Amino acid sequence: MTAATHPPRRSWHRNPALLALACAVLALCLYCLPVSSSPAMENCSTIVASLRNSQNWGRQALVGSLEYGPLQTLFLLACQSLGGAIGLSAGKLYSVICQSIIMVTLLLWQKNHGRAGRGLAGAALLLAGALFFPPLRELLSYAAVSPAWLNAALLCTLFYQFSQWHREQELRWLVLCAASLSLLMLCGSCGIMLALGCIPVLLREISCTLDDHEKFSGLPTLLLLPAGYALLLYFVWNWLVLDDALFFLRDYWSRASSLPLAALLHFPPASRRLGLLFLLLAALTTLLCFDRTCKAPARLLLPLALLLPLHFHFTQIMQVYSGGLPAYLLAVLLALLLVLNSSDYRRRQRTTQFLLSLALLYCALPIGVSACFQPAGGAPPRTELTAYIDQFWPDSRIMLYGLPLALAYPDLQEHRFQARLDYQEGDFLTQARDEQLHLLVPPPDGKYYPARKSVLAEIHAQGRPWLFLEKQWPGGWQLWRCVIPPEGESKLDALR
Amino acid sequence: MKLSGNITGDILSPRGFPQATLVLCPWQKKFLLVLLLSLLGLLFWDWRSVLLVLNILLTIFYLTATLHRMFIIELALRRPREIIIPPEKFSTPPNGREWPRYMVILPMYHEGEILPELIAGLQKLDYPTDRLEIRLLIEADDEETRSVAESLRLPGHFKITLIPPSQPRTKPKACNIGIEEGEADYLVIYDAEDKPEPDQLKKAAWAFAQSPPEVACIQAKLGYYNPDWNILTRCFTAEYATWFGLCLPGLDCLQSPIPLGGTSNHFKFDILRQVGGWDEYNVTEDCDLGLRLFIAGWRTRILESTTWEQACPSLPFWIRQRSRWVKGYIQTYLVHTRDFWNVHRKLGLWNSLQFHLFIGGTFFSQLINPLYWLMTLAWIFLRPQGLDQFFPLPVFVMGAFCLFVGNFVFAYTSGIACVRRGVGYLAHYALLMPFYWMLMSVGAWKGFWQIISKPHHWEKTKHFANQ
Numbered sequence: 001m002t003a004a005t006h007p008p009r010r011s012w013h014r015n016p017a018l019l020a021l022a023c024a025v026l027a028l029c030l031y032c033l034p035v036s037s038s039p040a041m042e043n044c045s046t047i048v049a050s051l052r053n054s055q056n057w058g059r060q061a062l063v064g065s066l067e068y069g070p071l072q073t074l075f076l077l078a079c080q081s082l083g084g085a086i087g088l089s090a091g092k093l094y095s096v097i098c099q100s101i102i103m104v105t106l107l108l109w110q111k112n113h114g115r116a117g118r119g120l121a122g123a124a125l126l127l128a129g130a131l132f133f134p135p136l137r138e139l140l141s142y143a144a145v146s147p148a149w150l151n152a153a154l155l156c157t158l159f160y161q162f163s164q165w166h167r168e169q170e171l172r173w174l175v176l177c178a179a180s181l182s183l184l185m186l187c188g189s190c191g192i193m194l195a196l197g198c199i200p201v202l203l204r205e206i207s208c209t210l211d212d213h214e215k216f217s218g219l220p221t222l223l224l225l226p227a228g229y230a231l232l233l234y235f236v237w238n239w240l241v242l243d244d245a246l247f248f249l250r251d252y253w254s255r256a257s258s259l260p261l262a263a264l265l266h267f268p269p270a271s272r273r274l275g276l277l278f279l280l281l282a283a284l285t286t287l288l289c290f291d292r293t294c295k296a297p298a299r300l301l302l303p304l305a306l307l308l309p310l311h312f313h314f315t316q317i318m319q320v321y322s323g324g325l326p327a328y329l330l331a332v333l334l335a336l337l338l339v340l341n342s343s344d345y346r347r348r349q350r351t352t353q354f355l356l357s358l359a360l361l362y363c364a365l366p367i368g369v370s371a372c373f374q375p376a377g378g379a380p381p382r383t384e385l386t387a388y389i390d391q392f393w394p395d396s397r398i399m400l401y402g403l404p405l406a407l408a409y410p411d412l413q414e415h416r417f418q419a420r421l422d423y424q425e426g427d428f429l430t431q432a433r434d435e436q437l438h439l440l441v442p443p444p445d446g447k448y449y450p451a452r453k454s455v456l457a458e459i460h461a462q463g464r465p466w467l468f469l470e471k472q473w474p475g476g477w478q479l480w481r482c483v484i485p486p487e488g489e490s491k492l493d494a495l496r
Numbered sequence: 497m498k499l500s501g502n503i504t505g506d507i508l509s510p511r512g513f514p515q516a517t518l519v520l521c522p523w524q525k526k527f528l529l530v531l532l533l534s535l536l537g538l539l540f541w542d543w544r545s546v547l548l549v550l551n552i553l554l555t556i557f558y559l560t561a562t563l564h565r566m567f568i569i570e571l572a573l574r575r576p577r578e579i580i581i582p583p584e585k586f587s588t589p590p591n592g593r594e595w596p597r598y599m600v601i602l603p604m605y606h607e608g609e610i611l612p613e614l615i616a617g618l619q620k621l622d623y624p625t626d627r628l629e630i631r632l633l634i635e636a637d638d639e640e641t642r643s644v645a646e647s648l649r650l651p652g653h654f655k656i657t658l659i660p661p662s663q664p665r666t667k668p669k670a671c672n673i674g675i676e677e678g679e680a681d682y683l684v685i686y687d688a689e690d691k692p693e694p695d696q697l698k699k700a701a702w703a704f705a706q707s708p709p710e711v712a713c714i715q716a717k718l719g720y721y722n723p724d725w726n727i728l729t730r731c732f733t734a735e736y737a738t739w740f741g742l743c744l745p746g747l748d749c750l751q752s753p754i755p756l757g758g759t760s761n762h763f764k765f766d767i768l769r770q771v772g773g774w775d776e777y778n779v780t781e782d783c784d785l786g787l788r789l790f791i792a793g794w795r796t797r798i799l800e801s802t803t804w805e806q807a808c809p810s811l812p813f814w815i816r817q818r819s820r821w822v823k824g825y826i827q828t829y830l831v832h833t834r835d836f837w838n839v840h841r842k843l844g845l846w847n848s849l850q851f852h853l854f855i856g857g858t859f860f861s862q863l864i865n866p867l868y869w870l871m872t873l874a875w876i877f878l879r880p881q882g883l884d885q886f887f888p889l890p891v892f893v894m895g896a897f898c899l900f901v902g903n904f905v906f907a908y909t910s911g912i913a914c915v916r917r918g919v920g921y922l923a924h925y926a927l928l929m930p931f932y933w934m935l936m937s938v939g940a941w942k943g944f945w946q947i948i949s950k951p952h953h954w955e956k957t958k959h960f961a962n963q
Contacts (some may be wrong), residue, residue, distance in 0.1 A: 170573075171912065172570075172573035172574055175573065175912055217915075217921050218911065218914055218915040218920020218921060218922070219920065222908075222915055225911060225924075229904055240876065
């Protein structure tokens with residue numbers, strides 16, 4: 001019997017329309033849950049608003065920031081366009097779409113790869129935990145609205161696709177893995193790190209297959225090509241928008257290189273707790289790697305368990321947004337799912353797995369609040385700034401450099417605040433000849449710009465010959481006024 | 497049964513169905529004239545708005561083509577529907593008594609050099625010779641091929657059919673004359689350099705037997721046996737693998753009209769005659785026939801069996817071949833849109849979309865690509881003032897998607913197709929596909945020029961002796 005006469009019947013979980021419907025229903029339920037937005041999502045929304053208003057810094061932030069990857073910003077933009085039309089909150093819509101994808105994907109994984117009879121128990125356990133166990137609920141509700149959910153959703157689909165590839169070795173699954181990797185690459189530093197961590201595992205799986213079937217040659221190319229292309233896009237876009245192909249790396253590089261060695265070894269409390277958590281996760285995953293049924297997916301989790309805490313630690317000490325929390329939640333969830341479905345019945349191993357899982361859950365719970373992203377604060381209020389300037393220089397424009405500063409003073413019309421991610425002295429001076437400019441410089445504490453090897457740190461310390469320090473706040477914030485008079489406003493113009 | 501000449505007296509449909517005797521029918525001429533004049537007038541009146549509207553339309557076209565390509569590739573990978581016949585079936589005929597009568601036709605012109613190799617290849621076909629007839633269709637004035645054929649000791653089931661010289665001198669005309677006489681259940685056409693898999697005829701016979709009665713044609717896959725000759729053959733192999741390994745199977749999944757490949761089309765003989773055979777004026781008669789079969793209610797399926805051909809290794813000859821294909825696609829598109837409403841009514845909305853995207857879109861994109869490449873290069877390197885006004889935000893977003901995602905998807909699918917076709921070592925040539933597309937556009941413009949200057953000229957593909 002061939003496909004010509006009787007096309008194979010497709011079960012419900014292979015029907016994309018039904019899956020989309022399930023996703024939609026789930027998203028609707030999740031949308032109705034009372035959750036609040038996170039500072040990271042607020043920041044991402046500010047970038048999107050700036051993009052919608054065709055502001056230059058929005059375009060620069062879209063491609064030149066590793067904190068909020070291009071895909072996250074574009075996805076939020078799409079959610080705003082879609083949700084705005086029907087009066088939905090874009091951030092919430094963004095998160096629930098990602099969460100629904102995760103839940104449906106996990107359901108599919110359980111259906112296709114889980115052990116019969118354990119899926120329902122696992123789902124009931126998760127639901128009970130989410131609804132009745134207050135710390136877990138708090139953690140989930142904290143992480144509910146965050147741009148980093150996209151990383152988690154892509155990671156989850158990658159996990160599922162990889163499991164499918166491992167079992168069926170159909171080309172389609174590898175192509176989908178490659179697509180997920182490339183999309184992860186476009187999700188900022190956390191996404192890049194996750195993708196780079198997964199690539200060796202996937203390549204190893206392919207090389208194992210290659211030993212058996214020579215016809216699979218070309219698979220490494222297929223896997224790496226989209227991810228490499230996505231990485232290349234960063235360079236191209238940065239070159240096109242900022243005239244500097246390496247711009248997106250410069251902020252991280254300056255921050256990392258200006259960190260003293262002691263700072264690298266200093267673990268803030270959140271890092272310590274997360275480190276402990278990931279040690280547990282790594283131990284559990286290593287144990288699962290020896291399990292007969294789930295060793296392949298467990299191998300994919302292993303690099304995540306090792307890289308996520310490193311990334312989290314580095315972003316904490318560099319004082320940038322990590323975006324790893326949902327991915328970390330997902331990694332814990334996947335590890336627990338694998339434990340639930342592991343087939344090893346040796347008593348000692350089962351007990352170790354069980355104890356590790358309990359410890360993992362116990363450690364996971366308090367992380368949510370402590371690991372949350374705190375945006376750089378301490379900036380003088382916008383009204384105070386403008387009121388002060390307006391006393392002597394009404395309508396003077398305040399120039400802001402760097403993403404955190406642009407996010408702190410959004411001005412869609414750019415009447416009073418004008419932001420850029422790159423500091424171009426020539427452009428500043430040219431603009432100063434047209435209009436009166438002020439320059440706001442935050443303190444060099446590493447929150448708003450790298451504490452060292454940065455032009456703003458230099459200005460903060462030494463100023464510039466054409467800048468006059470008008471005001472300094474107790475926290476170290478400085479307001480400089482450009483003393484180059486706009487053309488036609490100086491009494492000395494006649495002498496030129 | 498007469499399958500050539502002017503029977504009806506109608507210049508547009510000399511044999512009862514629309515043929516490419518004329519490039520444009522009267523209303524198409526008028527329509528194009530009015531369109532061009534209106535465009536010129538509007539450009540003169542407000543060139544900015546006209547260019548903006550044109551850009552919007554072209555960007556939407558690119559976006560649709562990109563999404564369509566992604567969709568059919570996903571279908572081809574997710575739901576492969578090619579007919580697969582397991583070898584254990586070959587021991588018995590489908591009806592359990594005797595194998596169906598098969599006719600193989602081989603149109604050839606100046607192929608004396610490769611004829612012995614061809615005959616040797618055909619003798620490897622695993623099919624009972626008493627149920628098989630192989631017809632070598634040789635132009636009567638082609639002394640070279642004729643003398644070589646006559647000098648060979650051909651087995652009894654081979655037959656030389658001489659095609660009397662007449663206009664147009666095209667392959668489809670030779671095929672039509674070649675099948676006016678004789679009887680068979682099934683017919684397949686091969687090119688002179690083809691190397692079909694020996695069991696292909698048995699597979700096709702089984703595929704017909706298993707398929708619903710409306711399946712009148714089975715297209716075997718085509719591949720190249722010489723991918724490693726040079727970069728051109730490697731890219732050409734990747735392109736062919738995409739077309740036959742992903743695009744056509746994707747169309748098969750959608751049960752849409754399939755533009756047949758030039759060879760290895762297996763037909764139900766009586767139905768082929770019933771629909772009038774090939775259009776001798778069309779230089780991609782296979783594509784036209786695939787559409788005509790579909791419109792007449794017949795269906796085409798893809799068979800998992802490969803005929804190995806020779807990828808043209810010479811750039812000038814490759815461009816000639818490409819120009820003929822593009823010219824033929826334009827002819828086919830124009831012929832089938834003559835009866836505009838009727839053809840859409842018969843095809844239905846979904847299949848009409850496939851027709852426009854696959855037949856019209858293929859040549860159209862090759863023609864307009866150079867314009868957009870130049871515009872992209874200008875945007876990147878010269879940053880001209882004023883270009884922004886033609887790209888308002890939604891158009892820019894669509895354009896950027898096509899530029900950064902669409903182009904990559906098109907190139908990447910070549911890599912997927914290479915792996916799927918078993919030539920995975922060529923997957924990295926997907927990176928060179930953009931340069932290959934430029935060559936395709938050169939061929940497309942040559943074809944476009946020829947449709948005006950020499951619409952029925954057959955740019956014959958030269959076949960090279962094996963290295």
